Amino acid sequence: MTDQTAQAPEVELYGALKDKEPPKEPRSQWRDVWDQFRKHKGALIGGGFLLFITLAILIGPLIWTVDAKQLDIRNKDMRPIYTALWDSTARVSWVKPLGSDNLGRDILATLLAGGRASMAVGWTAMLLALSIGTAIGVCAGYFRRLDGPLMRFTDLFLSLPILPLLLVAVTLFRQPLRANFGPETGMFILIVGVIGITSWMQTARIVRGEILALKEREFILAARSIGTTPAKIIRRHLLPNVISPIMVSATLGLATAIITESALSFLGVGFPSDFPTWGKLLSDAVPRMEDFPERVMLPGILISLTVLSVNYLGDGLRDALDPRIRGR
Amino acid sequence: DGHAGERGRDGQLNIIYWQAPSTLNPFLSGGTKENEAASLVLESLARFNENGEMVPWLAESIPTVENGGVAEDLTSITWTLKEGVVWSDGSAFTADDLIFTHEYCTHPESGCASVSYFDGITSVEAEGERGVKITFDAPKPFPYTAFVGAEAPILQKAQFQECLGARAPECTDANFGPIGTGPFVVSEFRPNDVITYVANENYREEGKPAFASITFKGGGDAVAAARSVLETGEFDYAWNLQLAPDVLDRMEAAGKGTVVAAYGTSVERLHLNQTNPDPALGPDMRSVFMNGENAHPFLTDPKVGQALSMAIDRQLIVDVGYGAGGQPTCNVLPAPELYASTANDGCLVQDIEGANALLDEAGWVDSNGNGIRDKDGVELSVLYQTSTNAVRQDTQALIKDWWRQIGVETELRNVDASVFFGGDPGSPDTFQKFYADIEMYTNNFAGVDPEAYMANWLCSDIPTPATQWQGSNIQRFCTPEYDELVEKMSVTANLEERGELAKQMNDMIMQSYSIIPLVHRGNPSAHANSLGGVKMSDWDSELWNIADWYRIKN
Amino acid sequence: MLDHIPEQATADPVARLNGLRVEFQTKDGPVVGVEDVSFDINAGETVCVVGESGSGKSVSSLSLMRLVEFGGGEITGGQLWFGRDGGQDIDLATTSGDDMRHIRGNEIGMIFQEPMTALNPVFTVGRQLTEGLRLHKQMNKSDAYARALELLREVRIPEPERRLAQYPHELSGGMRQRVVIAMALACKPRLLIADEPTTALDVTIQAEILALMDRLKRETGTAVMFITHDMAVVAQMADRVVVMFRGNKVEEGPVEQIFESPQHPYTKALLAAVPKLGEMRGKPYPEPMKLLGKPGAEIKPIPGTEEPLLEVRNLTTRFPVKGGFFRRTVANVHAVEDVSFTLNKGQTLSLVGESGCGKSSAGRSILRLVDPMSGEVRLDGTDIMALDQAQLRRARLDMQMIFQDPFASLNPQMQLSDQVAEPIHNFGTLKGKEVQARVEMLFDRVELPRSFMRRYPHELSGGQRQRVAIARALALNPKLIIADEAVSALDVSVQAQVLNLMMELQSELGLSFLFISHDMAVVERVSHHVGVMYLGRIVEMGPRARVFENPQHPYTQALMKAVPIADPRQRKSERDLNFKPIPSPIHPADHVPEPSRYDEVEPGHFVLQGDWGGYTRSDAVVRTENKLREGQDAPEGLSGRRLYD
Amino acid sequence: MLTYTIRRLVLSIPTLLFISIVIFLLLQLAPGDPMAQVPLTVPPEVKQKMREALGLGQPIHVQYWKWLVQFFWIEPQVLVDWATRDSWLFGWLPDTTLSEGKLRVISWQSRSPVMDIVVQRMPQTLWVVGMSYIVGILIALPIGIYSAYKQYSLFDQAGTFVSMIGFSIPPFFSGVLVIVIFSVNLGWFPSIYDTTHVVTDWASFKIQLNQMILPVMVLALQTTAQISRFMRSSMLDNLNQDYVRTARAKGLKESVVVLVHVLRNSMIPIITVIALGVPSVFGGAIITETLFKVNGIGQLLLTALFANDLPMVMTLTFIFAVLIVLFNLIADVLYGVLDPRIRYD
Ligand SMILES: Nc1ncnc2c1ncn2[C@@H]1O[C@H](COP(=O)(O)OP(=O)(O)OP(=O)(O)O)[C@@H](O)[C@H]1O
Ligand SMILES: Nc1ncnc2c1ncn2[C@@H]1O[C@H](COP(=O)(O)OP(=O)(O)OP(=O)(O)O)[C@@H](O)[C@H]1O
Ligand SMILES: [Mg+2]
Numbered sequence A: 001m002t003d004q005t006a007q008a009p010e011v012e013l014y015g016a017l018k019d020k021e022p023p024k025e026p027r028s029q030w031r032d033v034w035d036q037f038r039k040h041k042g043a044l045i046g047g048g049f050l051l052f053i054t055l056a057i058l059i060g061p062l063i064w065t066v067d068a069k070q071l072d073i074r075n076k077d078m079r080p081i082y083t084a085l086w087d088s089t090a091r092v093s094w095v096k097p098l099g100s101d102n103l104g105r106d107i108l109a110t111l112l113a114g115g116r117a118s119m120a121v122g123w124t125a126m127l128l129a130l131s132i133g134t135a136i137g138v139c140a141g142y143f144r145r146l147d148g149p150l151m152r153f154t155d156l157f158l159s160l161p162i163l164p165l166l167l168v169a170v171t172l173f174r175q176p177l178r179a180n181f182g183p184e185t186g187m188f189i190l191i192v193g194v195i196g197i198t199s200w201m202q203t204a205r206i207v208r209g210e211i212l213a214l215k216e217r218e219f220i221l222a223a224r225s226i227g228t229t230p231a232k233i234i235r236r237h238l239l240p241n242v243i244s245p246i247m248v249s250a251t252l253g254l255a256t257a258i259i260t261e262s263a264l265s266f267l268g269v270g271f272p273s274d275f276p277t278w279g280k281l282l283s284d285a286v287p288r289m290e291d292f293p294e295r296v297m298l299p300g301i302l303i304s305l306t307v308l309s310v311n312y313l314g315d316g317l318r319d320a321l322d323p324r325i326r327g328r
Numbered sequence B: 001d002g003h004a005g006e007r008g009r010d011g012q013l014n015i016i017y018w019q020a021p022s023t024l025n026p027f028l029s030g031g032t033k034e035n036e037a038a039s040l041v042l043e044s045l046a047r048f049n050e051n052g053e054m055v056p057w058l059a060e061s062i063p064t065v066e067n068g069g070v071a072e073d074l075t076s077i078t079w080t081l082k083e084g085v086v087w088s089d090g091s092a093f094t095a096d097d098l099i100f101t102h103e104y105c106t107h108p109e110s111g112c113a114s115v116s117y118f119d120g121i122t123s124v125e126a127e128g129e130r131g132v133k134i135t136f137d138a139p140k141p142f143p144y145t146a147f148v149g150a151e152a153p154i155l156q157k158a159q160f161q162e163c164l165g166a167r168a169p170e171c172t173d174a175n176f177g178p179i180g181t182g183p184f185v186v187s188e189f190r191p192n193d194v195i196t197y198v199a200n201e202n203y204r205e206e207g208k209p210a211f212a213s214i215t216f217k218g219g220g221d222a223v224a225a226a227r228s229v230l231e232t233g234e235f236d237y238a239w240n241l242q243l244a245p246d247v248l249d250r251m252e253a254a255g256k257g258t259v260v261a262a263y264g265t266s267v268e269r270l271h272l273n274q275t276n277p278d279p280a281l282g283p284d285m286r287s288v289f290m291n292g293e294n295a296h297p298f299l300t301d302p303k304v305g306q307a308l309s310m311a312i313d314r315q316l317i318v319d320v321g322y323g324a325g326g327q328p329t330c331n332v333l334p335a336p337e338l339y340a341s342t343a344n345d346g347c348l349v350q351d352i353e354g355a356n357a358l359l360d361e362a363g364w365v366d367s368n369g370n371g372i373r374d375k376d377g378v379e380l381s382v383l384y385q386t387s388t389n390a391v392r393q394d395t396q397a398l399i400k401d402w403w404r405q406i407g408v409e410t411e412l413r414n415v416d417a418s419v420f421f422g423g424d425p426g427s428p429d430t431f432q433k434f435y436a437d438i439e440m441y442t443n444n445f446a447g448v449d450p451e452a453y454m455a456n457w458l459c460s461d462i463p464t465p466a467t468q469w470q471g472s473n474i475q476r477f478c479t480p481e482y483d484e485l486v487e488k489m490s491v492t493a494n495l496e497e498r499g500e501l502a503k504q505m506n507d508m509i510m511q512s513y514s515i516i517p518l519v520h521r522g523n524p525s526a527h528a529n530s531l532g533g534v535k536m537s538d539w540d541s542e543l544w545n546i547a548d549w550y551r552i553k554n
Numbered sequence C: 001m002l003d004h005i006p007e008q009a010t011a012d013p014v015a016r017l018n019g020l021r022v023e024f025q026t027k028d029g030p031v032v033g034v035e036d037v038s039f040d041i042n043a044g045e046t047v048c049v050v051g052e053s054g055s056g057k058s059v060s061s062l063s064l065m066r067l068v069e070f071g072g073g074e075i076t077g078g079q080l081w082f083g084r085d086g087g088q089d090i091d092l093a094t095t096s097g098d099d100m101r102h103i104r105g106n107e108i109g110m111i112f113q114e115p116m117t118a119l120n121p122v123f124t125v126g127r128q129l130t131e132g133l134r135l136h137k138q139m140n141k142s143d144a145y146a147r148a149l150e151l152l153r154e155v156r157i158p159e160p161e162r163r164l165a166q167y168p169h170e171l172s173g174g175m176r177q178r179v180v181i182a183m184a185l186a187c188k189p190r191l192l193i194a195d196e197p198t199t200a201l202d203v204t205i206q207a208e209i210l211a212l213m214d215r216l217k218r219e220t221g222t223a224v225m226f227i228t229h230d231m232a233v234v235a236q237m238a239d240r241v242v243v244m245f246r247g248n249k250v251e252e253g254p255v256e257q258i259f260e261s262p263q264h265p266y267t268k269a270l271l272a273a274v275p276k277l278g279e280m281r282g283k284p285y286p287e288p289m290k291l292l293g294k295p296g297a298e299i300k301p302i303p304g305t306e307e308p309l310l311e312v313r314n315l316t317t318r319f320p321v322k323g324g325f326f327r328r329t330v331a332n333v334h335a336v337e338d339v340s341f342t343l344n345k346g347q348t349l350s351l352v353g354e355s356g357c358g359k360s361s362a363g364r365s366i367l368r369l370v371d372p373m374s375g376e377v378r379l380d381g382t383d384i385m386a387l388d389q390a391q392l393r394r395a396r397l398d399m400q401m402i403f404q405d406p407f408a409s410l411n412p413q414m415q416l417s418d419q420v421a422e423p424i425h426n427f428g429t430l431k432g433k434e435v436q437a438r439v440e441m442l443f444d445r446v447e448l449p450r451s452f453m454r455r456y457p458h459e460l461s462g463g464q465r466q467r468v469a470i471a472r473a474l475a476l477n478p479k480l481i482i483a484d485e486a487v488s489a490l491d492v493s494v495q496a497q498v499l500n501l502m503m504e505l506q507s508e509l510g511l512s513f514l515f516i517s518h519d520m521a522v523v524e525r526v527s528h529h530v531g532v533m534y535l536g537r538i539v540e541m542g543p544r545a546r547v548f549e550n551p552q553h554p555y556t557q558a559l560m561k562a563v564p565i566a567d568p569r570q571r572k573s574e575r576d577l578n579f580k581p582i583p584s585p586i587h588p589a590d591h592v593p594e595p596s597r598y599d600e601v602e603p604g605h606f607v608l609q610g611d612w613g614g615y616t617r618s619d620a621v622v623r624t625e626n627k628l629r630e631g632q633d634a635p636e637g638l639s640g641r642r643l644y645d
Numbered sequence D: 001m002l003t004y005t006i007r008r009l010v011l012s013i014p015t016l017l018f019i020s021i022v023i024f025l026l027l028q029l030a031p032g033d034p035m036a037q038v039p040l041t042v043p044p045e046v047k048q049k050m051r052e053a054l055g056l057g058q059p060i061h062v063q064y065w066k067w068l069v070q071f072f073w074i075e076p077q078v079l080v081d082w083a084t085r086d087s088w089l090f091g092w093l094p095d096t097t098l099s100e101g102k103l104r105v106i107s108w109q110s111r112s113p114v115m116d117i118v119v120q121r122m123p124q125t126l127w128v129v130g131m132s133y134i135v136g137i138l139i140a141l142p143i144g145i146y147s148a149y150k151q152y153s154l155f156d157q158a159g160t161f162v163s164m165i166g167f168s169i170p171p172f173f174s175g176v177l178v179i180v181i182f183s184v185n186l187g188w189f190p191s192i193y194d195t196t197h198v199v200t201d202w203a204s205f206k207i208q209l210n211q212m213i214l215p216v217m218v219l220a221l222q223t224t225a226q227i228s229r230f231m232r233s234s235m236l237d238n239l240n241q242d243y244v245r246t247a248r249a250k251g252l253k254e255s256v257v258v259l260v261h262v263l264r265n266s267m268i269p270i271i272t273v274i275a276l277g278v279p280s281v282f283g284g285a286i287i288t289e290t291l292f293k294v295n296g297i298g299q300l301l302l303t304a305l306f307a308n309d310l311p312m313v314m315t316l317t318f319i320f321a322v323l324i325v326l327f328n329l330i331a332d333v334l335y336g337v338l339d340p341r342i343r344y345d
């Protein structure tokens, strides 16, 4: 034992003061985030896929210039080119690489155009719902006096029947929006608004719960003691710490928004009928599912994969944004 | 072939209506599904067969002027009740029941849906032992409305006498289980869900019905209903399968059932707004008919309408959306034969070049190179609305494409059916308000006489804010000549003459191109291959002859 | 007690650790938790393992139970010989899972670090106590309950019958820890591992628990492995001491030898950092500690000034307890009751007392982080109580707070420099580049490397974090800093550095501290004046030297007795301890307490008149306190999800 | 706890009243008309008469008041009458006739009391939607537990994958898919649910089971996807708690540690999540019910909406609101019951 101590190098005693590792190069915070993000395989794949989809729907129409609304009745009901691999009798053609629908619209083009609409609706509606939900959840959790009324308000929205709400919204707002933004953008705003204001409740509930717990943590008290205003406490201290449940809601919210959009056009409140979206392509194709499985599978897979990627991306982002995990 | 035999020999029959009946009292609902479900139980004096011919049902025969049943001056009709008819509870069927039914429906507080069938009736009285005399306040060239067809059947007085007027809704038991003279009696009714019937032991014909019981299921959608008959064979009969023909063909290929269609007078048509629907006009002028003022910037021009019509390939619309359930038509009054004009059949062939030439000639040219024709700064750009329905949306897409080829820009809109047909004056999306340039839907007339139908297009029937947008002249067509013809028809009794008048009116509308007919629609239904005796009629309840249905034994 | 040499000390060791090495697989590759540790534990002997946080103490003990594997660790080297009852030794490192399960709880018992969380919140105490008995001793339910009752009696829990049916949260921290001990003892294990069993407890409860463990060891002859970082506790408990440092054993020896002639520099430094009660005897002013290895630090007393900075008069803070259908206030927690004191510029006033006596509430009331009911608070002439929200925010420029838990009081998601700069931004005292300069200066000031500025709280050790908290408190140049248990959570060596830092700052900047602590030795080191709090009141107050050398109030006396002394030759025996449970501070809403009246026993040394004890600690109090401790706060709240109405 | 519950109950009354007003106004504002489904062949004047017969012309506040009285005053009387007349519990009491001759909430579509139809629809809704909820939960819990216990294992990854897919596939697709596979091609199960089927013996129970399988499967997929996610994260929260180590140190078997100690704690938030989902069981599942023709509450609401049957929609929505508020309360109370740390005072 004495041998050991004798040989031991001079132990430095101020562990608290000295860096154990050589000081790291000062690095940008975003660099750290990116490094951590890169380690998450799922997130990379998910992010990659999302990027691919986004590029595809943005740039795709420039390359594949067929108009998604263009009918071509002579070439209707074509199968995708790959069906030729096992079914030599299938009607296929390179002109319609993924086939065509019952009016001869090119499926590749509709998928690309539909993707634009679905992604735009999905993301904006999800972000809208998320912001409403977070705002309400934060207010209810942070300001005790608002808690009761806001939660009642949430109950109210949970129990409102969606369809009449929709119809009312359409009655009241379609014309002004159409006049100001044109038929498609106007409808877009309306749809996004409707989906947004009918799907924020879950987020609000979850965020409120988290905030209630966080609010009792000492660092909030500390922030108050150094004179941080409530607005700043919420922005700097509370919000970054509820990122993770918000991410989860975001993932689910995107899926719901994309699907709800299709349900809306189903009810005739959505985009003009010749305006493709993934959800609508999917629901239109359901009756012909047995003959043309690709017409349901392609949009179905795209929706699922998008949701899945967002889920993984959310996981990765959450890890990357949390300095506690990032450090490891 | 299993025709004859004792009552109930064929056991169970399963019918699916994807829209479920909500009541069995046709007077309280007026909906087709309710009327048809009730027609198994409640009957009328005469029914229309698959050809639109009247068949005596609870009456001995059809009264006419020739056989003296109808008065010479056309102000009364006398029916003779069939002998030996009893209600399903065993009590006798008498003239009293008819008198009561008239009273029931015409009661001012009842809200009876069929009250128009009793229009102009001053009295219903018993005459002799089995006679019933109906007197009108004016000559009635077509007196076969009251107590004829599925809309105006006869109720049992004993059951409903406590349910007059405002009390009608309180008689839930009676409304859900009316006692009738028909081949079946209700054993259980679940509103909007399912009805079970059993054979009527007191039915007047021996050995009928062949089925002992019926399950009348409601709910779901047309695809599922078709599938359950054509593919899985769970049901024997499915109603109203408005599906794309390729979908139906595929299901039929499974070999379990057959799709049949009955043709009545339904026409899928485009209405071209004759007034200006510009949103900028404000609620007092938008789509409001103002005696020729406030006219539509271009749709009042028959040349434009004609071009729009010529550009359409009706056969293709049928192929894509209707199949066996539709035929191209150029008339808004396509049937019965007597009334159907042939003057406009040129529209059956698509002629894009012709349409283009016509527009060029009319001065509509694309002067600014944006692909849309214009004249005097007005672009040929239309908003085209209809109710939400897959087939209609396909049709919209096709038509939009054709119109694009003639330089007409189209914006599509579809509106939820409950709003579109709802008639809520507060909603901007109803078909009566017509806040669009063009709209598409189907209309028809009940029974076989077009007089009331043709009167739809009177100037006075134009929906306006003053009438809370009620009115049937949707496209706001108005000419004094047309009004005169309507007037003339209402006093003409001779069938030939009536036919001529109707054709004339039809052609007048067609040539104004305020209505562009597209498809003469049939009512496609499907029945299992093992179900015999089905004779589809669109003039009456589809189930009008259900007493004759039987199971084909193989 | 010291002269009580364990009889079996010479017998075969119960456990022998031999070259233990434990690695953890993390995302960034393996991390060594314990590098190479060997020592023996003999029957009837207490071996204390000491070392700073993270030195591998817990990992060693968990390896003995083979529980490291559940935390992602792996024993990658060495043997863990354990003498089983049957006689033959087995190597626990290679024992199969089934055998391990038989050994765990049966032959080796373990007491865990955190009494608050070591019990399953949803099962009754009885159920958790009997579980092991029924498993290992095949007892039936009623026998097991009888034995559990016996165990509870052994650990001296009051009203043991009732406890069996209670849930953990209904017990006070001390009682919970005793339940955990009873649980570990249930099957009469041959080896008892106690991993910092008293760190989270009050001095008084700690003293009781230490005495209890010592008695049990003597009565049953169990071998004890006692893990702690508190040298005073070691002095009280150990027969032999093992000192660990960064995953290695650096020294081992009998307790007196370690304390009197430490060999390894780390041990020496550690001992030097321990404040010992009585060390300051005869010195009128506080002075920094002499730490080893820190060159050139000159030690000089800090006299401060006699100019008052903070005057508190009749401060009263009560928390309403709501109840009934209309949620009316039915009772009040009298957290702070008629408290008056004066704090001078450049001096430190300490508030000491047991958990729940109202120290924190007093501190927070002064900053108005909780709103006091009545009283007067003057800071440098400003009447704090009269300010509106905006003014109050400004007033906080002059007074800052350092909280107990350095981890909890820093936002885990923010970089340290941002957190230190936050108060500056809040008040806009500086702009642009100056902010950065100031932050750098503050980091230098608290002796943190500048490279830490970009780090996040979790990347720092506890002491470093507390320095950040201090830097943040200093950012605005306050006149008063309220340090609420600012060093309680820290390792001794780190604690000593932080204390020195605070004292340095005081002498250089003339800061005043309101120092809240329950650690008498620390208080003795840093304060000019001391107030002893009990039940919301100050029961004794005066210059530090007077209060410590001449305690007058019986409560102060009891408190002084309970403090463990870091000297193995001054062990306390259980007999010296005599505690009345703390009475309830909850009174009915209409209760009007008497004002505090003081006798001045010496100049400036006041003692509260009358007897304030005598109540029993009600369940309601226990519950409220436990909630507060668990960070749940507010009587009607619950963590994570508050019910709304 | 009791006072807490009662206070919450009392406080929920004004909330519910407010909700009912909002719903009523919303429905009034919505376009659409109960006459939409009457064929176009019926002349407008007749339709106007029919509207009047439904009481549509009255001012809004009169209509609202009427509904309020009917729902809160007359319907309970009907319940009392029924209880004293037919129920086995109170049947022995003298028959009351409180509601005789009073106007109940009447559906515009069927002209029959709304509550009767609701009661009629309850069995199939509960059989199918309720069963799928139960099945979904029963599948979700083990999946969630195991995925958390083996975090990042293959099973866990697969679980995430499947549940995300399950969540993103709309039922109008999965429903048709299973029908095409299992009823059309394989012919194993009926595609149409027979609501009149009564279970009396084993054979009829098997039929019932047979017809329930498809809709239950489709619905359970969604429930499973969600609950298993919640379960997993709740388990993860608890698996690292100190008391788990304590339990292991006692020598307990892993199964006991996980399934008794950890599970019990993890179930607390899950049970409240489950409770919050129960109103949707009573609310039915619109799309799936329509697909399989189950004709439960969901289909009832849908048809009522399309037919603009305001009393029906109003009543159903309001019942739904009551359930939401009630189950919110139940969830909160359950939380307190399950977690001994929580006390209400
Ligand atoms: N689950 C784990 N994963 C990774 N590293 C771990 C884990 N548990 C412990 N370690 C590492 O092992 C080392 C020893 O930790 P240990 O818990 O034994 O310290 P300790 O001496 O008990 O400290 P304390 O006094 O804070 O309890 C530390 O450096 C720690 O980072
Ligand atoms: N927000 C609050 N609501 C209700 N009671 C409270 C609240 N804060 C503190 N109390 C009660 O007031 C009393 C004093 O608490 P305080 O936190 O001031 O004690 P303390 O001396 O700081 O104890 P510790 O050493 O545990 O921090 C305790 O009985 C506590 O239960
Ligand atoms: Mg430890």
Ligand SMILES: [Mg+2]
Pocket: C359, C360, C361, C485
């Ligand atoms: Mg405290």
